[in-house]
Amino acid sequence: MKTAYCFDLDGTVTRDEILPVLSRHIGLYDEIEALTQATINGYIPFNSSFKLRVRLLSEIPISTVRDIIARVPLYKKTSQFIQEHKDQCFLITGNLDCWIQGLVDKLGLRAFTSISKREGDKLLGIEKILNKGDAVDAIRAMGFEKIVAVGDGMGDVPMFERADVGIAYSGVHSPVRTLKELSNFIVFNEEALCRTLNTL
Amino acid sequence: MQNVKHAVIACAGYGSRLGLNIPKCMVKVNERTLLGYLLELTKDIDDVRVVVGFEEDSVIEEVRRFNPNAVIVRNPNYRTTSIGYSYHLATRDLAEPFLIIDGDLAIHKDDFAAFLAAIKPNESLLAVAKAQSEDAVFAKIENSEVVEISRTAKSDYEWANIAYLSGIKIGDTSRFIFNDLAAALPIKSKELRCFDVDTSDDLSQMLHNFDSLGYEEEK
Numbered sequence: 340m341k342t343a344y345c346f347d348l349d350g351t352v353t354r355d356e357i358l359p360v361l362s363r364h365i366g367l368y369d370e371i372e373a374l375t376q377a378t379i380n381g382y383i384p385f386n387s388s389f390k391l392r393v394r395l396l397s398e399i400p401i402s403t404v405r406d407i408i409a410r411v412p413l414y415k416k417t418s419q420f421i422q423e424h425k426d427q428c429f430l431i432t433g434n435l436d437c438w439i440q441g442l443v444d445k446l447g448l449r450a451f452t453s454i455s456k457r458e459g460d461k462l463l464g465i466e467k468i469l470n471k472g473d474a475v476d477a478i479r480a481m482g483f484e485k486i487v488a489v490g491d492g493m494g495d496v497p498m499f500e501r502a503d504v505g506i507a508y509s510g511v512h513s514p515v516r517t518l519k520e521l522s523n524f525i526v527f528n529e530e531a532l533c534r535t536l537n538t539l
Numbered sequence: 540m541q542n543v544k545h546a547v548i549a550c551a552g553y554g555s556r557l558g559l560n561i562p563k564c565m566v567k568v569n570e571r572t573l574l575g576y577l578l579e580l581t582k583d584i585d586d587v588r589v590v591v592g593f594e595e596d597s598v599i600e601e602v603r604r605f606n607p608n609a610v611i612v613r614n615p616n617y618r619t620t621s622i623g624y625s626y627h628l629a630t631r632d633l634a635e636p637f638l639i640i641d642g643d644l645a646i647h648k649d650d651f652a653a654f655l656a657a658i659k660p661n662e663s664l665l666a667v668a669k670a671q672s673e674d675a676v677f678a679k680i681e682n683s684e685v686v687e688i689s690r691t692a693k694s695d696y697e698w699a700n701i702a703y704l705s706g707i708k709i710g711d712t713s714r715f716i717f718n719d720l721a722a723a724l725p726i727k728s729k730e731l732r733c734f735d736v737d738t739s740d741d742l743s744q745m746l747h748n749f750d751s752l753g754y755e756e757e758k
Contacts, residue, residue, distance in 0.1 A: 509603075520615070523612065523613055523628070524610055524611060524612055524613070525610070525611035525613065526610055526611070527603050527607040527608075527609075528607055528608065530608055531607075531608050531609065531610050534585070534586055534610070535610050538586075538632045538633055538634075
């Protein structure tokens with residue numbers, strides 16, 4: 340059976356959430372953290388919160404953001420699993436194409452992201468926010484028969500709904516309740532994650 | 540070196556016959572839950588999977604506390620499915636043999652270590668105990684092999700709800716595991732001392748005898 344592994348980015352592949360790291364860079368940590376927490380807890384829909392956070396961060400040149408993201412620490416074993424199964428692994432993230440390109444290149448996998456509007460090194464806004472469920476459909480259309488999704492947040496719910504197996508990652512923070520209730524497995528660290536992925 | 544790669548502890552059920560309104564694996568003895576003892580016993584096994592259902596949050600936290608390397612397997616249909624389905628969910632993707640353990644057991648510490656040591660990677664092994672439970676599944680033993688397993692054919696031994704299964708798959712329609720085992724007999728057996736807590740009488744018996752299970756130094 341041809342299996343695809345779909346990974347959320349923030350807190351699943353990266354050890355730290357990316358937007359808070361960026362927000363420190365422009366001194367808006369508290370503001371953006373409040374938005375992030377409200378989103379994690381399900382008080383603000385991901386799309387609205389993400390648009391607002393991107394708006395606040397859009398004053399940073401794209402190339403600077405890309406450099407910062409490329410230095411965000413990754414889970415070592417998870418990255419290793421991805422690199423060993425490049426043809427079967429996909430990054431499924433609401434984050435922006437232009438921001439994470441360096442990271443995608445480094446990991447060497449295919450990615451589904453939100454699409455940005457830009458002019459040179461200046462971010463103008465968001466063209467389209469990714470629906471993670473659509474990404475799963477597109478991957479299935481490539482001929483994968485079993486789709487395994489790994490994530491921790493509300494944005495991952497559509498991905499879990501359409502995947503065959505859902506693994507809720509309880510690393511940086513506990514998975515949101517809705518996602519947990521859609522999951523088949525829950526893991527607390529990357530070792531357990533990779534061990535489980537290797538059996539699927 | 541541990542020769543068992545996968546172990547599954549089934550903790551999804553709601554223990555209707557005990558009626559404590561907590562998962563049976565969360566029954567405490569000397570300040571520690573039965574699940575806590577089981578996770579300690581299985582700590583050297585690479586892949587420990589705990590199936591959760593009833594009151595899953597409390598069980599998940601207990602697993603995280605005792606073995607954060609373990610994997611949680613969710614059985615959201617625990618109310619309408621049997622323990623066989625829980626084991627099916629946890630093992631259906633495994634290509635290698637695995638150990639199954641009911642989550643409501645208090646097992647003799649040294650006996651469990653001896654059971655693990657007796658396991659040969661490609662040979663199933665059933666744990667048996669002197670028949671004592673109210674609702675025993677009897678195991679007839681000849682030359683240390685279980686040759687018959689049944690609720691009605693009484694014998695001196697019962698299946699201890701612990702088994703190492705090689706080449707035996709648990710299907711999604713499985714109701715009672717012993718039916719799957721019965722189809723694969725004869726299977727080698729090893730005796731151990733343990734108590735399960737299906738009923739309040741079982742619970743009293745387990746609590747009364749817990750000191751005989753070799754955990755004294757951990758009080």
